[in-house]
Every structure is written in structure tokens, then in C-alpha cells.
Amino acid sequence: MPALCGGPRSQTTPRLPWTCSPRPISGRGACWVPVPTAPVPPAPGNLSGVRHILLVLSGKGGVGKSTLCAQLALALRHEGKKVGVLDVDLCGPSVPRMLGAQGSAVHQCDSGWVPVYMDQEQSVALMSVGFLLEKPDEALVWRGPKKNALIQQFVSDVAWGELDFLVVDTPPGTSDEHLSVVEALRSHQPLGALLVTTPQAVAVGDVRRELTFCRKTGLRVVGVVENMSGFACPHCSECTNVFSTGGGEELARHAGVPFLGSVPLDPQLARSLEEGGDFMRDFPGSPAYPALAAIARKILDAAQAPGPG
Numbered sequence: 001m002p003a004l005c006g007g008p009r010s011q012t013t014p015r016l017p018w019t020c021s022p023r024p025i026s027g028r029g030a031c032w033v034p035v036p037t038a039p040v041p042p043a044p045g046n047l048s049g050v051r052h053i054l055l056v057l058s059g060k061g062g063v064g065k066s067t068l069c070a071q072l073a074l075a076l077r078h079e080g081k082k083v084g085v086l087d088v089d090l091c092g093p094s095v096p097r098m099l100g101a102q103g104s105a106v107h108q109c110d111s112g113w114v115p116v117y118m119d120q121e122q123s124v125a126l127m128s129v130g131f132l133l134e135k136p137d138e139a140l141v142w143r144g145p146k147k148n149a150l151i152q153q154f155v156s157d158v159a160w161g162e163l164d165f166l167v168v169d170t171p172p173g174t175s176d177e178h179l180s181v182v183e184a185l186r187s188h189q190p191l192g193a194l195l196v197t198t199p200q201a202v203a204v205g206d207v208r209r210e211l212t213f214c215r216k217t218g219l220r221v222v223g224v225v226e227n228m229s230g231f232a233c234p235h236c237s238e239c240t241n242v243f244s245t246g247g248g249e250e251l252a253r254h255a256g257v258p259f260l261g262s263v264p265l266d267p268q269l270a271r272s273l274e275e276g277g278d279f280m281r282d283f284p285g286s287p288a289y290p291a292l293a294a295i296a297r298k299i300l301d302a303a304q305a306p307g308p309g
Contacts, residue, residue: 046112047155049162050084052303053190054222055181057214059206061172063198064227065089067273068263068295069169070098071288072194074280075296077123081164084115084125086154088181089171090140090147093130100276106131111159127158148180155184165303172206174213182217191303192220194260197248198228204247211255222260222302224252225295229262232287239264239287260298263291 047053056065056072066089073083087095096102096116104116106127115125129140129150142150160166168185171177193214197207207224214221226248230239242265252259266288272279283289 046157046159047166047188050160050166050188051164053166053168053185053188054299055168055170055190055193055219056196057170057178057193057210058172058196059174059208059210060197060203063196063203065172065196066094066098066169067269068194068196068225068227069167070095070273071269071279071292072296072299073099073124073167074278075292076165076299078280079296079300082123082162084127084160084163084166085169086158086166087126087128087130087169088151088154088177089169090129090142090150090177091171093128095126095128095169096130097276098273099124099126101126102130102136102276104131109159112157113159115158115160125160125163127154144176148176151177151180152184155181174210178213179217182219190219192222194222194299195224196227197224197251199226199241199243199245199247201244201247204251207251211257221255221257223258223298224248225260226262228265230264232264232266234267237287258298261291261295263288263295
């Protein structure tokens with residue numbers, strides 16, 4: 001078997017509790033993909049207690065999708081909501097570290113996989129492939145079919161319980177993982193997609209393609225967020241535009257979708273993410289705090305408005 005295959009017999013494959021039979025891909029006799037022994041329908045009730053599902057998307061990598069997912073979950077919790085975060089960025093799972101849950105283990109119950117909870121109140125629940133890796137620096141070298149099978153299992157087998165919001169962190173692009181998660185969630189009528197961009201024209205161009213993806217897949221766009229919108233000085237709070245400015249707002253205006261706000265580069269936010277802290281609790285005077293809180297309130301308003309979701 002090639003070293004980069006990562007099939008079910010590979011020593012580097014995470015120990016995932018699925019049942020599969022190895023089968024060679026036609027023309028690639030040494031490479032294997034998991035094939036379920038029998039079709040497994042979604043576990044009844046595992047998402048029935050979730051009121052709203054929000055996908056966080058961007059056609060560009062490095063724009064801060066995981067940061068927005070983590071902080072949106074915390075902001076919604078501080079609004080009194082119960083929140084789940086599903087991290088389907090299989091090759092770059094950063095949510096566990098950002099929310100201080102790195103090294104936690106996933107267990108099974110009669111209803112499926114038990115998510116990792118941030119607190120005793122179980123107000124924020126997490127699921128990520130990062131919890132399934134034997135080592136935190138282990139690379140997930142999988143082909144598309146195996147990634148898609150894990151995403152399907154995340155959607156059907158995680159026992160979320162009662163949640164007000166399930167926030168889904170996705171990888172960059174418009175490829176297999178995105179199609180898999182949209183199709184898997186379609187029957188659950190997600191609230192829609194939150195698109196994240198940075199101010200530069202190259203990032204805005206990639207996010208424009210993500211808007212096209214949403215239109216083609218029938219996914220409602222809840223709004224656009226411009227991240228890294230200037231640098232907020234930790235001493236005087238003056239905001240300096242390191243990049244260009246206004247790209248996200250202009251994109252939203254041209255696309256006819258809501259612009260939810262701009263989040264500045266904030267050293268206190270960066271430190272909180274590195275340490276896995278609760279930024280929304282610990283730094284209410286930070287320049288990024290009002291922007292994140294306002295975005296969360298607009299998400300709440302969108303969830304209460306009549307229409308899809």
C-alpha cells in the first residue's frame with residue numbers, strides 16, 4: 001500500500017468506530033477506500049433537537065473561518081443559547097485548540113458519539129476529527145470518499161441533544177467536503193451560510209465564487225463578515241487599515257445579501273485563541289468584542305425572521 005494512502009490498514013489511520021470493508025479503487029489495486037457493509041440511515045433524533053444550523057464558508061483559506069466559528073459559539077452562549085460546533089475541516093481541525101478542548105476524547109453512547117463539552121452546563125458542544133487523532137500533529141491523508149464517509153457519520157451519529165444553534169466550520173473551497181455536508185444537512189433545513197472574507201480583492205474574488213456555490217446548491221446566505229478589517233492598537237484602540245478596506249461590504253452589496261459586520265485584527269483575540277480561552281467573557285473591552293457581539297445578534301435576528309430555517 002502506498003505510504004500516502006491512509007486506508008483502513010494504515011497505521012496512521014485514526015481509530016474511527018465505523019464498520020467498513022476494504023475495496024480497491026479500479027486501476028489502483030494498492031489503494032483502498034471504506035465501503036459500508038450495509039447502508040446506514042441517519043440515526044433518528046440526533047439532529048431533531050437542533051433548532052438552527054449555520055454553515056461558515058469561504059472560498060479562501062486563512063481568512064478566519066474557525067476563529068469566527070469559535071467566537072460566534074461563545075457569543076451565542078453569552079446570549080443564553082446552547083450551541084454545538086461541528087468541525088468538518090478534516091485536514092486542519094483547529095476548533096479544539098481554539099476552544100480549549102485539545103486532547104479531549106470522544107465516547108460512544110446508545111445514540112451515537114457523545115460530543116465534547118466545554119463546561120459542566122454543556123452549553124457548548126464540540127465535535128472534530130481533532131478529537132479522533134492519536135497525536136495532535138498527525139496528518140489526515142485521506143482520499144475524497146473516506147472524507148465524505150466521515151462527514152456523513154458526523155452528521156448522522158453525533159448525539160447533540162437539544163441545541164439552539166449548530167455552527168459548522170468548513171474547509172476552504174467548494175469541493176467534496178462542502179457538497180457532502182450540504183447534502184447531508186439538506187433534510188434538516190439549515191438556517192443558511194455565513195461567508196467570511198478579508199478586505200483584499202483576491203480574497204473577495206474567491207468568496208464571490210462561494211456565493212455562486214450557495215446559489216447552485218440552494219443554500220441561503222445569511223450574510224457576509226469581513227475579518228481582519230484593520231489592526232486595532234492594544235494601547236490606544238486606533239484601527240489602522242493594514243489591508244484594503246470595505247471589500248466585504250461591497251461584496252455583500254453587489255450580491256444583495258446582508259453585511260453582518262467587520263472584525264478587526266485584535267492581539268487580545270489572537271492570544272485568547274492561542275490559549276483556548278473565552279474571549280467574549282475575558283475581554284469585553286477589546287476592540288473586536290462589539291463587532292463579534294453585533295454579528296451574533298444579527299444571526300439571532302436572522303434565525304427569528306420568517307423564511308428558510
